[in-house]
Amino acid sequence: MKVTVYILVSALLIIPKVANSQGVELIKSFVGNSEKSEVISFTPQDEILLSGDFSGYINYWDVPNQALISSIKAHNGKINRIEFSQDGAFFLTFSEEDKHVKVWSFSGQDTLIDYSLDSSPHFAIFHDQNSVLIGDDFGAIYHRHFYSPEKDSLIFKNPITVYDALYDISKNELVITDKYSIKIIDISNANKIDFEIKNPYSSYFVKSRYYSPEILMTWSKNGIISFWDLNKKKMIRELRSKNDFYELSINQYSKVLLTGYYKDKALLFDLTNLDLERELDENIQLVNTYLTNEYNQFMVSSSEEGRHRLMQVKGGNGIKPLSLQKRDIEIQKVITVDAKTLKLSVWDNERVDGDKISLSLNGRWILRNYEIVKEKHEFEIKLIPNQINQLVFFAENLGTIPPNTSAINIQYDGYNKTHIMRSNLDKSGCINFFLEE
DSSP: OOEEEEEEOTTOOEEEEEESSOOOEEEEOSSSOSSSOEEEEEOSSTTEEEEEETTSEEEEEETTTTEEEEEEEOOSSOOOEEEEOTTSSEEEEEETTTTEEEEEETTTTEEEEEEEOSSOEEEEEEEETTEEEEEETTSEEEEEESSOGGGOEEEEEOSSOOOEEEEETTTTEEEEEOSSEEEEEETTTTTEEEEEEEOOSSSOEEEEEEEETTEEEEEETTSOEEEEETTTTEEEEEEOBSSOOOOOOOOTTEEEEEEEEETTEEEEEEGGGOOHHHHOOTTEEEEEEEEEETTSSEEEEEOTTSOEEEEEEESSSSOOOHHHHHSEEEEEEEEEESOSEEEEEEEOSSOOOOOEEEEEETTEEEEEEEEOOSSOEEEEEEOOTTSEEEEEEEESOOOSSSSEEEEEEEEETTEEEEEEEEEOSSEEEEEEEEEOO
């Protein structure tokens, strides 16, 4: 079965591409459609978006009604970033043009703190609920306290501009990126540099985020996205891109979605559901990076000019695992059932030859890397009424006797049948269940 993916490219046009397991359509929505585009941020409330425009206004948006709630003059120049505190009660904004960093009450929509700097800020992040860290043009990083300015201090002086920073409160460490390296600074130990990873690129790091507690993800100015093992101090994965779309307000309410191609198949994959070791390879051609909210209802894109667009997601059942998108899907059985819960069992009904499979139901893994044997592996699945429920058999290998073959028994009241499913490394067999209510 072939479905259509609508994917944004650098020209910000919606262009259809054929893929076999991912059906999502991106519709240009109501924020960022004007010539003066906005930096867009997800918030603690799913129904509210924040944006900061080129004229220095903060805009609160009512998502369900696609309406502007309020517009507040925040800066005398383009708003470069919106960052939320850990509990979501506050957010900060800064503008490189007017050299101000401001802290706001999210619910009150008013300014709490206004820092005027002598030089342009390049990053500003929360240290805790009562203070922020600010990095300026000259590499200086300041700790500013909201209610105790006598405690303000210069905590680190980098030789060159720091373009982004992350603070790990559990380790009291600051991760900074500049033109030449990634540095880990131990704030509890006289701001000592714990270690440094040299930048192997001619470009420089402009943004970073934690992929996991041990893995750092960086965007370079030339569009390269890299994954760094902080324990081993080395790069473990790299994705090369055709563009440098990186100016996104990443926070705890958003996740990063990467788009690209694999053997002419359009790909949509998010970092919260990605196996670095098993799924990423050199054959993936990266096209762009986006943000999505938790429920994949909206995506935010960023252009080379710093312009942002809010895109609404239509169709599909969320973003499917990258492995599934890489292969064609062959419908081998279509079964209409009248029970929401099915009892399944899988086994090797022929010669046991080391076949391993993973099973996906509606784009979610329910069994991973399981070796098929003579003994039956039993489990239950729950179906969603009035839609196709797709159970995909993903071959992890071909065993000693290709293709990958497994038997599956399906049981519910009055129904008991066994089917043979076959998959290979290019094509995954599937069963489409339909529950009518």
